[in-house]
Amino acid sequence: MQVGFYFDQTRCIGCSACAIACKDWHDIPAGSEHWMKILYNEEGKFPNVYVSYVINPCFQCEDPVCIPVCPVNAITKRIEDGIVTVDSETCIGKDECGSKCLKACPYKAPQFSSEKDAKMRKCNYCLDRHLEGKLPSCVESCRTHALDADTLENLKRKYGPIQEANNFQYSSRTKPAIIFKPKKT
Numbered sequence: 001m002q003v004g005f006y007f008d009q010t011r012c013i014g015c016s017a018c019a020i021a022c023k024d025w026h027d028i029p030a031g032s033e034h035w036m037k038i039l040y041n042e043e044g045k046f047p048n049v050y051v052s053y054v055i056n057p058c059f060q061c062e063d064p065v066c067i068p069v070c071p072v073n074a075i076t077k078r079i080e081d082g083i084v085t086v087d088s089e090t091c092i093g094k095d096e097c098g099s100k101c102l103k104a105c106p107y108k109a110p111q112f113s114s115e116k117d118a119k120m121r122k123c124n125y126c127l128d129r130h131l132e133g134k135l136p137s138c139v140e141s142c143r144t145h146a147l148d149a150d151t152l153e154n155l156k157r158k159y160g161p162i163q164e165a166n167n168f169q170y171s172s173r174t175k176p177a178i179i180f181k182p183k184k185t
Helices: 017-025 100-104 127-131 137-141 152-159
Strands: 003-008 037-045 048-056 075-077 084-086 147-151 178-181
Touching: 003 048, 003 152, 017 037, 017 137, 137 147, 147 152, 152 178
Parallel strands: 003 178
Antiparallel strands: 003 147, 037 048, 075 084
16 A cells, blocks of 8 residues: 545645644744745746646655665655655764765655754654544645545545646656646646
8 A cells, every 4th residue: 555645736825834734743843844845836928927836745655765875774664554754863864874865855855954964854644643544734734625645546546647747747766656636837
C-alpha cells in the first residue's frame, strides 16, 4: 500500500492555510523550515495573465532518492503505508553530511532549520494522525477542498491518474505519490 496526496489546482487560492496548519501541528518555529510549501506560478502578459499554485510537501515517493544517499540510514520508508520517515536523532546534521538528502530530492522536501548543523526533518504525512485514522493537518485545514489524502490507489480511482500539473514535473525516477487536477491555461 502507498499513501499519497491529491491536489486540485483549480481550487487552490494560495492562502497557505495548509502550510500554517503544518507548522502549527508539528510545532515548527517561524523561519526557513517549511514542511509544506505553496509554489506560485505566473505566466502571460496583461490582460491575459495566468496564475496557478502547487503544493510542495514531501510527496512520499514510491522510490525515494533521499534514502540511499543518507550516510547514516536515518531515512526509511514504512512498508505498511509507504510513508517516508526520518529519525532526526540519527541524522548527523546538514554540515557534517553536506545536506545529501536535500540535494538528491527533486522536490526539495528535506528541511533544515537555520541552526548550525541542524538535523533534517520533513513532512511525514502527519504520521501520528494517520495512525489514528485521521487526515493530515494540511488536508483538514484546506478551506477550498483543494487537498485530499488516501492510498494512491483510492486517489486514482476517485480523481483519475493525472500526475502532471502546472509548475510541477513528475519524476519517473522517484515516482511521487501525488494525483492532480491541473489548472488549464
